Amino acid sequence: MDLIEDLDPEEARAIVDPALNLMIDAVHRYDGYVVQCTGDGVFALFGAPVAHEEHPQRALYAALRIQEEMRHYSAGLRTAGKLPIEARVGANTGEVVVRSIATGGSHPEYAPIGHSTSLAARMQALAPAGSVAITATTRNLCEGFFSFRSLGPTKVKGVQDPVEIFEVTGLGPLRTRLQLAAGRGLSKFVGREQEMDALRLAADRAWRGHGQIVATMAEAGLGKSRLFYEFKLISHLRWLVLEAFSVPHGKSSAYLPLIDLLRNYFRIGIEDNEASRRAKIIAAALALDRSLQDEIPYLFALMGVAETETTLAMDPRIKRERTFEAITSIILRESINQPVLLIFEDIHWLDEETEALLSLLMDGIANASVLILVSYRPEYSDKWSNKTYYTRLRLDPLGQENAEEMLSTRLGHGEQLAELRGLVVSRTQGNPFFMEEMVQMLFEQGVLGWQGAVQLLKPIGDVTVPPTVQSVLASRIDRLPAAEKDLLQILAVIGKQFQVSLVKQIVSEPPDELNRMLRDLQLAEFLYEQPAPSEIEYAFKHALTQEVAYNSLLIRRRRILHERIGQAIEALYAGHLDDHLSDLARHYRFSDNAPKAIEYLHRASRQSTARSAYDDAIMSLQQGLALLDHLPAGPERQRDELELSTLLLLALQGSRGYAAPEVERLVARIERLSAEGADPALLFKVLYRSSTFYFVRGDLRRTRRMGEELVRRAETIADPDMLCMAHELLGGALVWWGDTALARLHLEKASSRSYRVALAYLGWAQWHLGYPDQARASVDRATQSTEKISRPYTVATVLGVVGLAYYLLHEYSRMLELAEALRIVSRDHGIAYYQALAAVHSGAALAGLGKTREGIARLTEGIGDFTATGTRLVLPYCKLALSEALLKAGQPELALPAINEALALVEHNGERYLEAELHRVKGEALLSLPQPEQTAAALSLERAVAVARDQSAKSMELRAATSLAQLLSRQGRGADALIMLTGISAWFTEGFNTDDMKRAVALSEEIALQCQAQ
Ligand SMILES: Nc1ncnc2c1ncn2[C@@H]1O[C@H](COP(=O)(O)OP(=O)(O)OP(=O)(O)O)[C@@H](O)[C@H]1O
């Protein structure tokens, strides 16, 4: 307040105190809370400590009222010969934390803390005397409801950039949210066919002189106003439409909606002074019916026209009655000329006086052409349901289809936004207002933008509750009795759904009382009961209500509650905590108890990994690792970090591929961590997991070294399982390396203890070394074992490895069958690596079965996906299979580049297992060219034989020798060919039924015959 400086203090008080009272009254009128009353001003909050819908508007209504009252007051001072005073009002909107302070009085006092309030104080200081200054935030929330004038960007203390300030100059044209929405462009009207039919039916009856009332009941935002709006559109020409709107703070001002309605009827605008108002009222009433003459004076008081002496002197009750009668008569008389449509919106906010008039009107319309439409939210209970001409419509949320349609008109039908549309529908559960606000917020945050069509410009991220929705929901919650509000907040911390037995553990209320409160919350439509097998379970009706209730708690209190809920779950489900790990992890994560959170995140991630739910595991582990930062450094933290990282590695390998880039980064981190010496068993695990990365990355030298190291460590720890793991890994690496003889030794050790992957690899080694029957037996055993293994990851690994063995054994039908099994298991569990390998296997098998075109397509696709997982291992096999398929399809010129690529990889990575085969196929390809390159082919085939001999790879030698022998005999060197071929065939002690052996024997016989003939 600006006071004249040189007043003596007593005189000043006498002037200021009434002004302060008038300000306090204005604040209270709009449900504000006076935090502080300084010597010459007040500081008030709107929307806190009790939330109110449209709190920014309330603040501005109060501000304007203060200024208006101050003008009157000042004018009075002036007439009394005193000096006038002026006030400055400032406002801002934002979050505050409201602390309650015990002051010893019967009510707690609240002290807000936060940047928002200091900004409001700055606005006050900057406001021109006699005006209201606000920030852009408040202006944006009140746009349309008030009019503003920019005061330009202004430097404000405590804020870096200049802040744009606005002066509130008066009321704006808008009264309701729907009008605001209409300004933005209304969404396409969807659904509500039955309700529209009901309205039409009522309108028909009213039209024919049987007055009707239709009430629409629904929660905020479900479309009551919109339904009326649509109905008005189709009927306004034939009806005289009169509307009355109630506002959230309406209960404190009598007759407001009624006054609005009458002003519309008499066409009185703000520009009309008292005289013109009076004239308009009299003219309209008399034009309608001369006999109304006596009724007219009763309307004056309501319309701000000086009363006549008769009405002034009247008993107020009688005057009220007459006033009501006057209004009723006018409406009924009007309905004779033209049917009247009266709309009373939001009557849950209606003041008692207007409500009384409405009741009277409703009684009087039974035989008139009047249709009354009222709307209200569920917290109101109407009193007219016994009337025969009364219909109540209850609006439900929009169904999935309508909700989608409504969103599509705003966001388009594009695939890109399909996920977002689904998200908005599910978060808002089909409440059109919430949907619109959420979309609007996404545009304002720049998540959505217009580029020819609506586009997603940023990742969706966390979609928060828009402030407009927040205030609707928060005020609903705040209207609950204190104990129920407390309960609702606790429930929100527990989660979207909860069992009553758990709630009992957490709250102190006796069970009967708790049940009653839960029932009440259910009746108030906050919760609903869910069918559950054993006991009663409740769920929040709206995810958004849960979120708002949750956020209304201070962080400190939330943390305490989360911990209490964690403890309650531990106590209640002590015997089967495994069923509640993710809940426990969540509650402790948001409590102050980081060690417990880490423990449960760890357990939850193990469980997810075991179920091959890798993405869940990854999330838990990353959360756990993030929490570790809150713990003091030391050996314990190091251990936890190593353990979590190792599990994360496993999960990442599962979902993204063994050798994906994320995996590589993690391996580097793990290596840094483990250098500092930790528990040997843990270090073994760490080393083992990272070696799988190098393995698949194709770094066989390093894998082999790590495998040897692992064997040594396992021997020191003397853990049989670790030994098997180490032998399995080293054996596997040696197989790829091409040293199958040494590999066999390790794999035999591992496979003795039912290590199925080792068994499958053993099959490879055995085949390579010239024991195809033993190989088949091992591979068959490994395959059969997958029927008994429940871990999808192991199943996939075994199937992946045996696939290649059947390829070498030329058992393509079996291979195809297993490739399909591999595809399903890896698809169902999101194992990218094996999903790609399954495609490669099935392509190879199809080509083997003669379906070369299909096979080549599948192979090409599989190889692409496979490479994308970061793997370098196994690629020589993929390319070998592809080139064999191409060769079979008569395309040797395409097969050759694939082979050469594979051979380059062999050289680079040392993956020599298939080397001899690659040279052999290359030789065959060279021979199949339109102009066969015999010399080069001979070189390749000789190389194949030499490599196979060098590796003691008898089966490959047999194949290579067969191919070479064929060429030699064609070149007239039958004798050499025969010696070579019989030499290798004679070595074999088993496998006489294989394709390879049969071909070798047949060829030997053929060459022998030729030689004899010469
Ligand atoms: N059936 C519908 N089709 C398309 N849009 C709708 C539909 N119903 C409501 N809307 C839109 O949703 C928003 C909220 O609707 P409306 O204002 O009618 O809700 P309400 O029930 O009157 O809420 P309140 O209780 O807060 O007044 C409006 O912008 C409206 O245009």
Ligand SMILES: [Mg+2]
């Ligand atoms: Mg409405």
